[in-house]
Amino acid sequence: MTTTGPAPQRKMRADARRNYERLLAEAATVFTEHGVEASLEEIARRAGVANGTLYSHFPTRQALLEALLRDRMRTLSNTARDLLDHPSAGEALIIWARAAMVHTMVYRGLATSLMRSIEDETSQLHAACQAVLAAGEQLLNRAQAAGTVRGDATASDLYALINAVAWAGEQTSPAQGERLLSFGIDGMRPATDS
């Protein structure tokens, strides 16, 4: 499993880089097991370093999360761009929204972090979240232009919807998340004046 080097700043000392990677790897498994609120001490312990080392590499939990999600979130944004070429604007939106929901469910508690980060511009995750939101907006706009989605739905609505259904999914079951997403997207259809 070759990962793209997480590439923090250039030229780290060899031992530092080793610990950095080790910490990231352990963080991934610990977050998977216990969610994003897992003990940072446990991550350090498992990585075989003192907790101070963890804090020196990742001053906050958010910073650690950011490093862990960087690639994944970039991918999500790129996927949105690619889907702009999809023949059906409406379908493209649905496909992407589903992918975004799945992404948000990798770690328990992630939806909360991502939702908080879009509001809080001091968050290390803020930029990545904004990029995702902007990517979604493109797909949304196209679907609106195609008449598949109500004109008054906003990118914030879409972002909130995705996170809310991911949250529901992580609380109960992924299937429940999927169901709510379907309802939510359907509800964004233009009103049929019956």
Added chain:
Amino acid sequence: MTTTGPAPQRKMRADARRNYERLLAEAATVFTEHGVEASLEEIARRAGVANGTLYSHFPTRQALLEALLRDRMRTLSNTARDLLDHPSAGEALIIWARAAMVHTMVYRGLATSLMRSIEDETSQLHAACQAVLAAGEQLLNRAQAAGTVRGDATASDLYALINAVAWAGEQTSPAQGERLLSFGIDGMRPATDS
């Protein structure tokens, strides 16, 4: 503000009852300020009792929450029953769902507790949550019979939807919660075969 006596077990000693009420009152304000994950020590401190006293009255955070929400949740269930007489089945469902969402937003973090409690039958809140879910189910069934809501929507869907939009609302703004709720309910309409 006369409240219905929270009535734990019969015949408490006078000082015990006094502390019990005091704790509940302080819990309400502290939860309002800091959400349901607020420090229990602070509640005890503010109530002017030792933390052990808090734990003796409310062995878990959930127990405290249950006592705090008991009346409110009963009311919500009753409201649903009353709304069964509403002329429009569809409107009745919407009105109730909105009320349930507002209820879920009284304390930050409550949506998470309520969502967890419906799954976890050992939770002190489980029974109250089930009652709310059952109450919603009645309204849902009527709306389905009236053809206003898809037949395949379940009470669990409704419960999850309400909690998910309340969660979104507490993360961003109540207005955002309202918007998502509208989308969700709209999406539960029977498919118009265009």
Added chain:
DNA sequence: GAAATATATTGAGGCAGTCTCAACTTGGCA
């Protein structure tokens, strides 16, 4: 290759929170 230097790591310590329980009040009945 050794000294000098910049870079990392360590872990104890201060803080806050949860929860428990043995020792101690104190309310209320006989």
Added chain:
DNA sequence: TGCCAAGTTGAGACTGCCTCAATATATTTC
């Protein structure tokens, strides 16, 4: 009044967060 069941207390064991002076190590320089 005196007794004892019921209630309260708060120190203490635990876990977690985060900091920072002391220490160790990689890399550069000569």
